[in-house]
Amino acid sequence: MKEDHRSGCPINLTLEILGDRWSLIIIRDMMFGNRRHFRELLTQSEEGIASNILADRLKRLLEKGLITRADDPSHKQKAVYSLTDMAIGLVPLFAHMGAWGRRHLPVSEELSIRAELLEEGGPALWEAFMAELRAIHLGAPRPARSVFGELRAAYEAVLARQQARQPA
């Protein structure tokens, strides 16, 4: 029960939870890629997370209240992970991280289109996306606008354009 923190600074406390190389990658995949199962997160990750690291991080995110775990009714040994409101509140942070990375780091076109849209859309778009995430992960009423669909469509459009330019 007793947890000791390095300090009560909000930046520090946030880093104590999210300050590693994998936690935000997992939340990103759940949020933008709608990966909800262990195997999806394991095998469809661009970055290639190891299964023991994934298991460890899921456990930590559960403890910290960023995700929840439920049994999948369609499959006895499948588990479904969902984002909590706390994690959904990270959308603006992802938007800024993406904007900063896009400006300063060697990003690839297809993986940064979503960051571009998120940056251009601003707080209004973030709010719409968060409302949709609350519908997907928390069972809230589904809003009319699907930012998730817009982001996915833009991503697939870039992929299609790239394939047309240089076919496999």
Next chain:
Amino acid sequence: MKEDHRSGCPINLTLEILGDRWSLIIIRDMMFGNRRHFRELLTQSEEGIASNILADRLKRLLEKGLITRADDPSHKQKAVYSLTDMAIGLVPLFAHMGAWGRRHLPVSEELSIRAELLEEGGPALWEAFMAELRAIHLGAPRPARSVFGELRAAYEAVLARQQARQPA
């Protein structure tokens, strides 16, 4: 020269640079506490960083272009560290991290007052702060408004109020 990245995703690339427990703490102290020397960062850190970790992180941040190092003309073996424009661009990210931490984590009053002001001030305040940081760290002309002073004054006001309530 050759560096291989896990992926070209802007979130991932940002995490590869800043995704650890200390890098952002150091930038925070330089940015909000104006710590410019090794000893200042080592001894005045709330969280108590070890000297070897600090030396390692400063080297990495130098390599990645987030800070610069210069000799202090007043003292032959003093070094002055400065933020680059790239690091100053993290101000909105700190604002969101602070806001998120304040909302969801057990922050202390005196260390979160700055996050509160930064959240309330919004993008206009962030821009003013960034202009001032460019003056402090990059030699740009000093703007009329000192957000840095406002933040420090608010912090000290909270400290004074706490001491009045419960004197040492």
Next chain:
DNA sequence: GCAAACCAGTTGCACAATGAAAGCGGTTGA
């Protein structure tokens, strides 16, 4: 009905990162 594929993880092991403490040679101010 049975084998193959799939499920969420766990285990064992090598290596890298972290962190506390002491120490380094040189510089400065009294």
Next chain:
DNA sequence: TCAACCGCTTTCATTGTGCAACTGGTTTGC
């Protein structure tokens, strides 16, 4: 001259990371 200070480095014990193989159970396809 001497103590305090300067930016680190070294040593060593502990912890975290990452790969690969594996577990017991479930579902799918034939």
